[in-house]
Amino acid sequence: MTQSPSPTLPGSRAQTLASAESLVSAYEKAGYTRAHPGILQLAEPFLDLSGEDIRARMFLTSGRSGEELCLRPDFTIPVSRDYLTSEVAGRPHGYCYLGPVFRDRGALPGEFLQAGIESFGRSDKAAADAETLALGLEATAHFGMDTPDIRMGDVGLFVAMVRALDLAPAWKQRLIKDFSRKASLAQDLDRLSLATANGRPDYQGVLAALTGSDPKAAHALITDLLSIAGISAVGGRSIGEIADRFLEQSALDASATLPPYTRSLIERFFSISSDPLEASATMRSLAHDAGIVLTPTLDLFDARNAEIARRGIDLKRITFSSSFGRGMDYYTGFVFELRDGTGEEPLVAGGRYDDLLTRLGAPEPIPAVGFSVWIERLAGGAS
Structure with a gap:
């Protein structure tokens, strides 16, 4: 359950919680239902579907019947599972959340506060992606940061290119599988x-x-x-x-x-880093030169760019990198992070994960996109 500010908490902590509650209340007013997934979760979905970084940092225990359990390290999988057992499963619906997550972070506290949203079932993917980015920017603005650095990638572009290669x-x-594991x-x-x-x-x-x-x-x-x-x-x-x-x-x-030309093509793809409009032109040129078809994925990329611009976000502010991914294995398309320009860790991060719901048991694919907000980082506390 979400914790409310307590008069026994230190002033700064109470203020942080109050600000976080205000942020999530704004998401509720925008049409996102408040989710309250349990803190104790079955470990198997996280072990199977999360990235190496999450798996290595989980707090594990066992139930009386021998089932492996964990303290939730992330909200996306628990909220997705709750959505699949709800009466709106398979239909467009959005959730927001606020609460603690648990990961072994060495000298840093193993419990920290996250807020965020998860949006399921929307077929207008470009618009849903743009809304997700806009709501993420609202989170940084809510904590007094109006112009964070915006990093963006698209796992789907690499997937489309690899599938077009003669391999x-x-x-x-x-x-x-190894896209997010650069080594x-x-x-x-x-x-x-x-x-x-x-x-x-x-x-x-x-x-x-x-x-x-x-x-x-x-x-x-x-x-x-x-x-x-x-x-x-x-x-x-x-x-x-x-x-x-x-x-x-x-x-x-x-x-x-792997013929040398194919390796050169992959390395050329990974060298693309610019604003999204310039990146689109570069990738279309690469596809033409290589004789591979990336048109459907690039059309979605361009439609997303148009939706982002329509929301008043300057595309020149965004650094798109074709090699940029995130540490979760379940991302399938658009990914992004918001940073303050000095820290090594993101303040807000997320993306599209269209395959996750079927891997969790959905009979048909369900589009999904969302992000998490690191509340203490935004509030200026420990990362």
Whole structure:
């Protein structure tokens, strides 16, 4: 439940809570329903769907029946799950929230306050994205910061480009998965390039035999071999997880190839950094030169830019970077962060996550976009 300011709190803390309550009340007046997800959550959705950074910082415990639980590290997944069990599931509906989240942050407090919104089911994606950015800017203005730095990216553009490339499906999936992990993505490109230059590894025959075989049979074979070898777990991974990882590697190694031109194209894409209008022109030129089709994704990008401008936000204020992503695995399109120009951490951050609801059990895809506000950072407290 959301906490109200208490007379026993220090003055600055009470003022921060009062300001946060005022912000979320404004979101309610704008049509967003107040959400109150539980603090104690099932851990599995966060472990499966969040990024590495969140997974490494979660506070975990176990229930009496052995189920793994956690203190909520984020609001997006709990609010999404509550939406899916509500009477409005599948229909356009927006939620706002305010409350503590919990992450291990070393010397910083493990409990901190977040506000935010989540918007579900809107088919007018460009308008919904622009509204989300505008409401995020209202949060910084509410705390006295009228012109924060705006960083913007679009995961969907990288996904569209990779899907248009002449790469094996396993490698397309791997590159997309590692988009927000820049070190891993660079390693992927190096590995593909080296495989192209050096040829297949000596054990390629074994890997090729597994690739294309029945997935269940291949998984059973690997788990049996690991059991015979006396291997039960490595690095916290179960035999089943080790088998999954090995089969993934077999698919990757069996199809490893990256012509220099393709790598150059990817690196050219990642070098794009400018305001959104200039970036759109650069990306259209890149797609034309490479003979790949990015038109639908770029059309959505341009429509979003028009909606942002229509809301009075100067596009020249925005720094768009094609390589910019966020640490959550579930983002699928538009992403953004608002910063104060000096801090290394965002004050407001979010984006579009259209695939998350189906991964949480929705029978059909449901568009979704939202953001979180770090209240103490905006109020000038610990980050």
